[in-house]
Amino acid sequence: MKIFDTNMTHTVLDFFKSKFCDLKLFTSANDLLFEKTGIINFFNTQYEFDKLKAIANENINIVEEPDRSEYGDFQTNFDLANNIVKFINSENFQSSIAIEPTCGKGNFILALIKNNIPLKKIYGIEIYKPYIWECKFSILNFFHTTAINAVTEIEFIHLNVFNFDFSSIAEKHLAEKILIIGNPPWVTNSKLSILNSSNLPEKTNFKKHNGFDAITGKGNFDIGEYISLMMLDAFQNHYGLMVFLLKNSVIKNILFDQKIRQYKISKIEQYNIDSKKEFNVSVDASLFCCKLNSKPELFCNEFDFYNNSKQFNSFGWFHEKFVSDISRYELSQNIDGKCQFEWRQGVKHDCSNIMELEKLDNHFVNGINQNVSIENDLIYGILKSSDLKSNVINKSRKYTIITQQRIGQDTSYIRLKFPKTFNYLEENKSTFELRKSSIYKDKPAYSIFGIGDYSFKPFKVAISGLYKNYSFNLILPQESKPLMLDDTCYFLSFDNIEFAVYSYILLNTNISKEFLKSVTFTDAKRIFTKDVLMRIDLFKISKLLNISYIEEEIDKLFLNISTSKWNTFISIISNKSIVQTNIFETINVTNP
Ligand SMILES: C[S@@+](CC[C@H](N)C(=O)[O-])C[C@H]1O[C@@H](n2cnc3c(N)ncnc32)[C@H](O)[C@@H]1O
Structure with missing residues (x-):
């Protein structure tokens, strides 16, 4: 039965x-209710x-569930909450105060109670009143149906967590061990801006990004992250544990x-869960x-x-570097x-409807079939991430203006x-004019981004930013025109094919791939970014190779290219004016 927009069992009714x-x-x-359940102020008003x-x-009061997208609402099912409580209990955490900062229907609170965790007090904060009722009724049902x-x-x-001052709880329980537990909302500030929602902290620029970062997406954050930091700010000086279900990106x-x-946190651990099974969403979470x-x-x-006996990875700061696999x-x-x-x-x-063209029987058709x-x-072939499949590419499926x-x-x-181009545009x-991004604001008509001298260089080495594919592709001109790449791809560009080929070979070595695997996070929206790619030092890779390896790799390309420009290339990437002629003689390894 639904009461106060929430489920109440017939037993409780x-x-x-x-x-x-x-x-x-x-x-x-x-x-009466306090005695039975421990809940302070079951009812707040007459x-x-x-x-x-x-x-x-x-009678029954049935209300439709409202759209709660702006609240990042993914309630933890009881079994998962229960397994999490059992898991931390087995670690003998012994806290006396528990805090669930966005408690929802309260399955974590219920799991703490049902597992008889000897807590003095539990705090549950939640913005949506029906969930608080649901939680109260579930607790009442538990105590009513057991001895x-x-x-x-x-x-x-019942409050917006961003308006709650956790220091009040922190000060009140200075000497007590704290358990921070829960599953804060899974929603980003950019999604909230699309929804026109104000479910945000006042300090939306808490990461101190500049205006340009906000445009490029670096200023994007998850409100779950903000809530996690709120909790650490308030409770890092208390003994205890923090246990949150969070997106891996957070x-x-x-x-x-x-x-x-x-x-002041240590023993930092991430236990991966199956979020499809638990929450029916395709987001990596732990x-x-x-x-x-x-x-x-x-x-x-x-x-x-689910099988937590063996640690399988360690990520984070290793000396001065942030890495995904230590x-x-x-x-x-x-x-x-630093890449040269x-x-x-x-x-x-x-x-895309207007700017993306396909060639059909020697004429172009746009995205709306005109x-x-x-x-x-002004027409150039363009490659998208999904086109970067073969090692060497000189043909495009699509064109652009x-x-x-x-x-x-x-x-x-x-x-x-x-x-004619002008009339079409x-x-x-x-x-x-419908383009929403602020990068087009006050710019000349039909402006594009990600364009410069480098785009028109004929030879490129490219990688898709989106796919878990650690191989680089060699991009050659199509019908004497340079091929472009779209903004999901990253590339180096060259005036001569030899430099492109040498870079392609260095980037495709095992050590380069292993390095990329160690510094990229496969659950990120963009696996490869400019920052990560800029860390590959081509000169350092070249020092691990011998010339015969380069020759063998060149042969595999069937491009009629030689190592004649290799020394010039090395002198450029070594930043030395004199070409090192004996660079291959000292080290002799195969594909590192
Ligand atoms: C991912 S759900 C998890 C709920 C609960 N912690 C659980 O594990 O089942 C996030 C919860 O945060 C609540 N919420 C969202 N924004 C909030 C805010 N500003 N203040 C308090 N609660 C909020 C939502 O209503 C929702 O119940």
């Missing part, structure tokens, strides 16, 4: 009818009590920022655990929650440095030089 219908004051009901009595005596007596005080606080961010924040009030640690050990990094760290060429991200236009008859000059040679270039030249002006 009958209990209410029999015990409370004759009571007049909510305070008297509260006294109105709530009267309303429940009326509903219980009359167990309540020993733990439970205080529910755990990674906490570890990354730990270098600066130096929270149980995050750490010990409070201890010497700050900067790395996290990773386990499987043991792998130890073996490949000698190539960590600049990695670039591909073209961005956010107008024939496009324009000059060839490159309206600028550099960012911000005036586009009025198109009208004079390429009238002009006819579709309204579609361009």
Whole structure:
């Protein structure tokens, strides 16, 4: 049955009818309920009590579940909450105060009670009142249907967690061991901005990103991360444990920022869960655990929650570097440095229906199936992440219109030089004007991004930023025109094919792949970023190879290329003006 928008069992309803219908004051009901359940102020007002009595005596109140996307609402099922409580209990955590900062329907609270964890007090904070009712009714149902007596005080606080001052609890329980437990909301500030929601902390720039980062997405954060930091700010000086279900990306961010924040946490652990099974969502998530009030640690050990006997990975800070796999990094760290060429991200236009063309029987068709008859000059073949399949690519499935040679270039030249292209763009002006991203604001009409001299160089070495594919592709011109890449890809570009081929060979060595595996997080939206790729030091890789390896790899490409420019290449990447002729003589290994 649904009461107060929440489920109440018939047992609890009958209990209410029999015990409370004759009571007049909510305070008297509260006294009885405290004794039975430990819940402080079961009813907050006389109105709530009267309303429940009326509903219980009359009929059912069924209300549709509202859309709760802005609350990152993924309630933890009881079995999972119960297994988590059993798991921490087996570690003998012995806290006396538990805090669930966004308690929802309260399965963690229920699991603590049902497992007889000897707590003095539990605090549950939640923004959505029906969930607090649901939790209260579940607890009442438990005590009503068992012979167990309540020993733990439970205080529910119906409030926006961002307005709750946790220092009040921290100060009140200075000498007590704290258990912070729960599953804070799974929603990002950018999703909230799409939903026009204000379910955000006041300090949305708590990571101190600049304006440009906000545009590029670096300023994006998960409100679960903010809540985790709120808890660490308030309780890092208390003895105890923090146990939160979090997206893996949030755990990674906490570890990354730990270098600066130096929270007093240690024994940081991540227990991976199956979020498809538990929450029916495809997001990598885990149980995050750490010990409070201890010497700050900067790395996290990773386990499987369901079979947690063996640690399978360690990630975090290793000396001055943040890495996804510490043991792998130890073996490949000698190539960590600074790439001698600049990695670039591909073209961005956010107008695929108009800007993305396909060639059908020698004419172009756009994304809305219109024939496009324009000059060839500004049309270039373009590769997306999904096109980066073979080692060497010189053909594209798609084409695009490159309206600028550099960012911000005036586009009025198109009208004079390429009238058909201009007319086509002009006819579709309204579609361009619908582009939401602020990067297009106050820019010339039909502006694109991710464009510069480098885009027009004929030879490129590229990788998809999105796929778990650690291979690099060699990109050659298509019909004498450079191939472009879209903004999901990263690339180096060269004027001569030899340099491109040498870079391609160095980047595809085992050591380069191992290094990338050790510093990238496969659950990130973008596995490879410019920052990560810029860490591959080509010169350091070259020092591990011999010339015969380079020759063998060149042969596999069937491109009629030699090692004739290798020494020049090495002198450039070594930043030395004199070419080192004997560089291959000292070290002689096969593919490292
Ligand atoms: C991922 S659910 C988890 C609920 C509960 N902790 C559990 O494990 O089942 C997140 C909860 O946070 C609540 N919530 C979202 N924004 C909140 C806010 N600003 N203040 C308090 N609670 C909030 C939601 O209503 C929801 O119940």
